[in-house]
Amino acid sequence: MIVVLTGGTGGAKFVQGLARIAPQREITAIVNIGDDLRWWGLHISPDLDSITYALAGVLSPERGWGFAGDTFTCLERMRKLGADGWFQLGDRDLATHLRRTQLLEDGLTLTAATAEIAHAMGVTAQVLPMSDDRVETRVLTAQGELSFQEYFVRERYRIEPMGVRFEGAGQASPAPGVVDAICSASAVLIAPSNPITSIGPILSVPGIRHALQTTSAPVAAVSPIVGNAAVSGPAAELMRAQGYPSSPVEIAKIYADFLDVLLIEETDLTAAAHVGSANVIGARTIMRSDDDKASLARAALAAAEAVRSRAGA
Amino acid sequence: MIVVLTGGTGGAKFVQGLARIAPQREITAIVNIGDDLRWWGLHISPDLDSITYALAGVLSPERGWGFAGDTFTCLERMRKLGADGWFQLGDRDLATHLRRTQLLEDGLTLTAATAEIAHAMGVTAQVLPMSDDRVETRVLTAQGELSFQEYFVRERYRIEPMGVRFEGAGQASPAPGVVDAICSASAVLIAPSNPITSIGPILSVPGIRHALQTTSAPVAAVSPIVGNAAVSGPAAELMRAQGYPSSPVEIAKIYADFLDVLLIEETDLTAAAHVGSANVIGARTIMRSDDDKASLARAALAAAEAVRSRAGA
Numbered sequence: 001m002i003v004v005l006t007g008g009t010g011g012a013k014f015v016q017g018l019a020r021i022a023p024q025r026e027i028t029a030i031v032n033i034g035d036d037l038r039w040w041g042l043h044i045s046p047d048l049d050s051i052t053y054a055l056a057g058v059l060s061p062e063r064g065w066g067f068a069g070d071t072f073t074c075l076e077r078m079r080k081l082g083a084d085g086w087f088q089l090g091d092r093d094l095a096t097h098l099r100r101t102q103l104l105e106d107g108l109t110l111t112a113a114t115a116e117i118a119h120a121m122g123v124t125a126q127v128l129p130m131s132d133d134r135v136e137t138r139v140l141t142a143q144g145e146l147s148f149q150e151y152f153v154r155e156r157y158r159i160e161p162m163g164v165r166f167e168g169a170g171q172a173s174p175a176p177g178v179v180d181a182i183c184s185a186s187a188v189l190i191a192p193s194n195p196i197t198s199i200g201p202i203l204s205v206p207g208i209r210h211a212l213q214t215t216s217a218p219v220a221a222v223s224p225i226v227g228n229a230a231v232s233g234p235a236a237e238l239m240r241a242q243g244y245p246s247s248p249v250e251i252a253k254i255y256a257d258f259l260d261v262l263l264i265e266e267t268d269l270t271a272a273a274h275v276g277s278a279n280v281i282g283a284r285t286i287m288r289s290d291d292d293k294a295s296l297a298r299a300a301l302a303a304a305e306a307v308r309s310r311a312g313a
Numbered sequence: 314m315i316v317v318l319t320g321g322t323g324g325a326k327f328v329q330g331l332a333r334i335a336p337q338r339e340i341t342a343i344v345n346i347g348d349d350l351r352w353w354g355l356h357i358s359p360d361l362d363s364i365t366y367a368l369a370g371v372l373s374p375e376r377g378w379g380f381a382g383d384t385f386t387c388l389e390r391m392r393k394l395g396a397d398g399w400f401q402l403g404d405r406d407l408a409t410h411l412r413r414t415q416l417l418e419d420g421l422t423l424t425a426a427t428a429e430i431a432h433a434m435g436v437t438a439q440v441l442p443m444s445d446d447r448v449e450t451r452v453l454t455a456q457g458e459l460s461f462q463e464y465f466v467r468e469r470y471r472i473e474p475m476g477v478r479f480e481g482a483g484q485a486s487p488a489p490g491v492v493d494a495i496c497s498a499s500a501v502l503i504a505p506s507n508p509i510t511s512i513g514p515i516l517s518v519p520g521i522r523h524a525l526q527t528t529s530a531p532v533a534a535v536s537p538i539v540g541n542a543a544v545s546g547p548a549a550e551l552m553r554a555q556g557y558p559s560s561p562v563e564i565a566k567i568y569a570d571f572l573d574v575l576l577i578e579e580t581d582l583t584a585a586a587h588v589g590s591a592n593v594i595g596a597r598t599i600m601r602s603d604d605d606k607a608s609l610a611r612a613a614l615a616a617a618e619a620v621r622s623r624a625g626a
Contacts, residue, residue: 040411041354041418073384077408081433083415091404095390102354102396120394 002301003185003217007032007198008050009064009232010224010287011191014300015125016054017293018189021301024055024125028181030208032193033110033129034137034166034201035148039087040078042097043104046149047198048114048129049096056121058092064232067092086154111175128181130202133172137197138165139238148197157234161241164196169204174211182211187304189297190221192231192285195254196238212258218307219260220300222285223248226265231286252278260307263300279307315614316498316530320345320511321363322377322545323537323600324504327613328438329367330606331502334614337368337438341494343521345506346423346442347450347479347514348461352400353391355410356417359462360511361427361442362409369434371405377545380405399467424488441494443515446485450510451478452551461510470547474554477509482517487524495524500617502610503534505544505598508567509551525571531620532573533613535598536561539578544599565591573620576613592620 002022006015006029015029032047046065053059053067060068070090079085089097096117103113109132118127139151140163151157182188193199203209212219225248230236236246244250248264252275255262259278266282273280283299284292315335319328319342328342345360359378366372366380373381383403392398402410409430416426422445431440452464453476464470495501506512516522525532538561543549549559557563561577565588568575572591579595586593596612597605 041415042411071384071386071404073404074387074408074411077405078412081408081412081430083408083412091384091386092390094407095387095394095396098353098355098387099391099394099396105354117394 001026001028001181001185002187002189003028003030003181004189004191005030005199005202006047006051006191007193008035008047011047011193011198012050012054012059012064013287013293014191014222014297015051016059016290017287017295017297019055019125020290020294021298024123027125028177028185029055029125029127030130030178030181030202031127032198032201033131034135034197035152036134036136037087037147037149039089040083041101043101044087044089044097045100045110045114045129048127049093052114052118052121052123052127055118055123055125055127058121066090087149109175111177126177126181128177129175130178130208131172131205132175133168135169135172135201135205136167137201138167139197140164152234157237161234161238163241164200164238166201166204169201170206172205174205174207179207179211182208182217183215185215185217187301187308188212188215188217188219189300189304190219190255190259192222192224194224194230194233194235194238195251196235196242209258218304219255219258220304220307221251221255221259221262222283222296222300223251223262223264225251226268226285249273249275249280252276252280261303263296263303279303314339314341314494314498315500315502316341316343316494317502317504318343318512318515319360319364319504320506321348321360324360324506324511325363325367325372325377326600326606327504327535327610328364329372329603330600330608330610332368332438333603333607334611337436340438341490341498342368342438342440343443343491343494343515344440345511345514346444347448347510348465349447349449350400350460350462352402353396354414356414357400357402357410358413358423358427358442361440362406365427365431365434365436365440368431368436368438368440371434379403400462422488424490439490439494441490442488443491443521444485444518445488446481448482448485448514448518449480450514451480452510453477465547470550474547474551476554477513477551479514479517482514483519485518487518487520492520492524495521495530496528498528498530500614500621501525501528501530501532502613502617503532503568503572505535505537507537507543507546507548507551508564509548509555522571531617532568532571533617533620534564534568534572534575535596535609535613536564536575536577538564539581539598562586562588562593565589565593574616576609576616
């Protein structure tokens with residue numbers, strides 16, 4: 001079983017690549033829920049949706065979120081009715097949120113609701129929220145503390161972040177299956193997601209970091225930083241806010257206590273490198289085509305397997 | 314101020330007619346909420362929506378409910394996700410339900426939420442739910458007790474009704490403004506709505522019937538029964554279940570304690586008639602065109618005014 005820890009945008013592309021080189025039934029995605037929000041009375045899990053849509057083959061390639069070819073009829077009406085409209089929900093997408101909210105109100109856990117939606121969409125990979133408990137990413141700015149979506153979508157990350165915290169993390173438990181999946185994996189991959197606000201919330205759940213430290217599976221991460229900037233989103237700004245320079249190899253420091261190998265963009269690799277105990281190797285990390293996604297997933301898996309071979313040797 | 318008591322389908326057409334012959338600001342609609350339901354976690358008020366849409370000019374003329382030209386993208390997805398789909402919500406319509414649910418969760422009363430939605434849609438008539446309390450129409454059948462929407466939409470009223478009751482009515486109060494509107498009206502009109510399950514729930518709220526009995530305004534009703542059948546819907550079956558023959562003049566018996574004049578289809582009027590203290594007069598009650606709607610509203614208003622003239626004489 002291949003386990004991948006992931007957020008939405010970049011992670012969704014990476015998971016698509018992984019699903020091109022391995023059967024979905026052999027993939028477990030452990031997904032960030034720190035960005036989840038209550039919106040129009042609905043429980044929205046943006047990263048769970050992006051990963052589920054990616055695996056179902058319906059993720060919008062243009063937007064990188066939501067349903068391909070979705071319409072926004074309901075959103076347009078909601079704005080006319082005076083509702084907030086900065087967080088955009090398509091009509092097809094809306095069904096996912098309505099259904100999830102309904103299943104949660106019926107007493108299902110987020111894990112069970114996610115599984116039911118994924119199953120209904122034909123996804124055979126296991127999509128697991130990091131936790132069934134509420135963990136909320138809070139971004140501290142000069143304008144006060146914002147939820148991640150307020151910072152990311154409403155403010156379009158134009159406000160300088162000063163720090164990040166994960167509300168509720170201390171009391172949260174890993175969702176059922178998360179620790180087992182990490183401990184029994186053949187390889188653990190960390191998608192090229194924002195290390196602070198996509199992978200960070202996952203690592204903030206007590207027990208998950210320990211599972212990564214102790215698993216016998218090799219752990220390979222893909223850097224979302226190329227040069228000194230993020231491929232997309234505010235990863236660089238958020239890394240700086242948390243005291244890390246935004247350079248590709250810094251990712252290895254954030255994951256230092258469990259990482260075996262880091263893949264960075266090959267043009268960023270000047271020489272064979274180690275950061276702590278992790279190897280740093282070059283790869284083509286920018287995913288434009290489906291082939292790019294598959295190649296990167298293959299490279300990450302090969303890097304993990306190379307670690308295993310050395311360990312076994 | 315003209316007050317109209319109304320349900321959805323036939324009532325919505327009648328209210329459209331009324332809005333063609335009188336300024337909306339002079340109309341107060343008191344609307345049935347016995348059909349309200351929780352659906353996909355949302356608070357749905359079918360009759361409030363039909364009346365609001367009718368007054369906003371967006372009611373689907375083909376369906377008689379929902380938004381004109383609406384799409385059903387979200388519904389189609391909901392069915393694929395395993396949700397019940399027998400109660401149909403269009404994408405535009407959905408926004409109304411999401412917004413209402415959100416406003417109610419924010420602590421607004423149904424009256425205030427209805428007013429906010431109506432205002433946002435440009436409606437200047439006053440649209441009042443009969444009550445801010447929950448009153449639920451329950452239809453007793455051989456298959457057990459059903460909610461009105463289960464009986465009407467899911468079972469398409471093919472099950473024989475054996476009786477009707479209004480759960481919660483005993484504890485309900487009229488919504489703010491309802492009793493005042495009736496008592497200070499220049500005319501009270503009862504739309505050609507189902508007397509048992511559209512007007513019945515309104516009358517079941519303690520205080521409303523008394524207001525109708527004591528108001529100085531003339532009260533005129535339009536029969537929804539033509540010949541011995543309802544123009545649309547299960548009014549005839551429900552009247553029989555409650556012990557009334559399904560004939561046009563029976564409507565005057567149901568409303569006997571407050572009715573001044575009943576308008577029935579002119580071909581049903583064989584001679585000038587009285588039922589109890591109410592006059593029964595002929596009119597063209599079947600509304601096919603906008604002109605039909607306006608003519609019927611004008612006839613009902615004229616009939617009410619004739620009562621007033623006699624009373625004043």
